[in-house]
Amino acid sequence: MDIQIANEKALEVVRKSSHKKGFLASALKKDNYQRVWARDGVITGIAALASREEDLIATFRDTLITLGDAISPQGHIPSNVELTTDEVSFGGLAGRADTGSWWIIGLCLYSKYTGDKMLLNRYKKNIDRIHQLYQAWEYNNKDLIYVPLAGDWADEYILSGYVLYDQVLRYAALKLSGDLLQNQQWSDKAEFVKLAIHQNFDISDKWKHAGIHPTAKNNLLRNFSKKSYLPASFNPAGYQDYFDGLGNALAMIFKIHPNPQACLSWATDRNTPLIPAFYPTIDSDNPDFNLLKQNYRFEFRNIPHEFHNGGVWPMVNGFWGVANYISAGKKPAEEILNAIIALNSKDNWGFNECFHGQTLSPCGVHACTWSAAGQLILSNTISKGFYLLD
Numbered sequence: 001m002d003i004q005i006a007n008e009k010a011l012e013v014v015r016k017s018s019h020k021k022g023f024l025a026s027a028l029k030k031d032n033y034q035r036v037w038a039r040d041g042v043i044t045g046i047a048a049l050a051s052r053e054e055d056l057i058a059t060f061r062d063t064l065i066t067l068g069d070a071i072s073p074q075g076h077i078p079s080n081v082e083l084t085t086d087e088v089s090f091g092g093l094a095g096r097a098d099t100g101s102w103w104i105i106g107l108c109l110y111s112k113y114t115g116d117k118m119l120l121n122r123y124k125k126n127i128d129r130i131h132q133l134y135q136a137w138e139y140n141n142k143d144l145i146y147v148p149l150a151g152d153w154a155d156e157y158i159l160s161g162y163v164l165y166d167q168v169l170r171y172a173a174l175k176l177s178g179d180l181l182q183n184q185q186w187s188d189k190a191e192f193v194k195l196a197i198h199q200n201f202d203i204s205d206k207w208k209h210a211g212i213h214p215t216a217k218n219n220l221l222r223n224f225s226k227k228s229y230l231p232a233s234f235n236p237a238g239y240q241d242y243f244d245g246l247g248n249a250l251a252m253i254f255k256i257h258p259n260p261q262a263c264l265s266w267a268t269d270r271n272t273p274l275i276p277a278f279y280p281t282i283d284s285d286n287p288d289f290n291l292l293k294q295n296y297r298f299e300f301r302n303i304p305h306e307f308h309n310g311g312v313w314p315m316v317n318g319f320w321g322v323a324n325y326i327s328a329g330k331k332p333a334e335e336i337l338n339a340i341i342a343l344n345s346k347d348n349w350g351f352n353e354c355f356h357g358q359t360l361s362p363c364g365v366h367a368c369t370w371s372a373a374g375q376l377i378l379s380n381t382i383s384k385g386f387y388l389l390d
Contacts, residue, residue: 006341007051007379009349010372014044014056017369021083022063027367031298035080035089036066038099039153040370042106043315046388047373049113050380060110061119067103068123075129077103092297097137097145098152100130101169108176109388120180127177131186134170142212143189143196145170147233150295153246157278157308158291161235162212165247167197172254172389194256200234202258203227203241213238228266230257232278240288243267243279246316252323254389260327267320273335274312274343275320276357281310305357307364312355314340318374322381322388333382340375 016027023044026033045060070078070088077099078088111120137145144167149160171193178187200211204226216238232244251257281304282288292302302309317340325333344351346362351371353364380386
């Protein structure tokens with residue numbers, strides 16, 4: 001597949017999803033995808049920065065403003081903002097713990113790559129409010145935020161408590177904003193969060209007596225030995241030791257994963273360049289399926305090997321490819337890129353939201369902006385050099 005043609009198709013999807021208020025989740029009028037979303041908008045904005053497309057970078061700026069101007073008095077960044085009424089949603093069945101971090105990351109990367117510090121200075125107080133809100137969400141002041149069920153991008157999955165992905169994003173938001181705004185308190189807090197991630201998610205003898213729940217950690221070590229990847233989450237009832245592709249990828253990208261080579265080797269042993277969002281798939285005979293089948297708002301989509309339950313997402317694999325590029329080199333990253341392009345090109349360049357984990361048949365919404373973004377971020381990282389953290 002010609003990468004230039006593939007990227008032109010991806011840019012076309014992003015442009016069709018561009019609005020004067022920011023990036024939409026999809027150009028299609030389905031459900032609530034025609035809104036400016038925090039995580040979708042920022043990830044697409046990162047793709048705009050990586051692509052160096054000035055019109056899309058301008059739309060990213062609009063995205064950041066739409067979200068930043070709708071922040072709550074307590075520091076909540078919206079989950080999404082409606083286009084015509086400016087109705088603000090901070091979540092559905094639960095609030096969103098990842099939107100504030102994504103917005104800060106996006107704001108910092110926009111300022112860093114464009115040299116435009118106006119937005120960073122304009123929203124300095126908002127950044128502080130978000131960091132204070134996250135501090136309150138620690139509850140026990142042990143450097144990890146506590147996330148409710150349905151509280152982040154995997155809003156129809158089973159994770160709750162101390163979720164890896166949300167901790168990594170918070171670290172990155174603290175690190176980037178601390179560096180760019182020269183705020184030592186935020187930089188110091190980033191290091192505390194990093195240490196807490198190692199103590200609580202590195203399931204090895206090194207940290208077996210450390211962290212919030214060493215009893216659960218040692219139970220995991222006794223039953224399954226050490227983990228090559230960082231488990232998806234834990235809560236007072238123990239570890240939910242699923243593989244979280246996005247959480248582990250971002251930990252590598254932001255250079256806080258304690259053992260990236262072991263994690264990549266574990267994934268390589270699956271004999272496919274693409275990874276599922278979460279692994280293993282939760283089948284109907286798994287006790288976790290009882291929780292999974294009840295956690296949805298519109299329709300149940302997490303049948304085995306689809307959506308979050310073992311589905312393959314171009315967005316997730318875009319970041320996974322970047323993690324491979326950083327930790328393993330160009331060759332595996334190119335293999336992942338080619339596999340993403342093969343998915344995105346299905347159904348006449350349908351850019352589906354996700355794909356079946358076994359058959360790779362399309363599922364989810366068509367013309368998904370961040371499916372195009374995952375491809376563009378990885379492609380431009382390989383060809384032009386683009387890094388979320390120096």
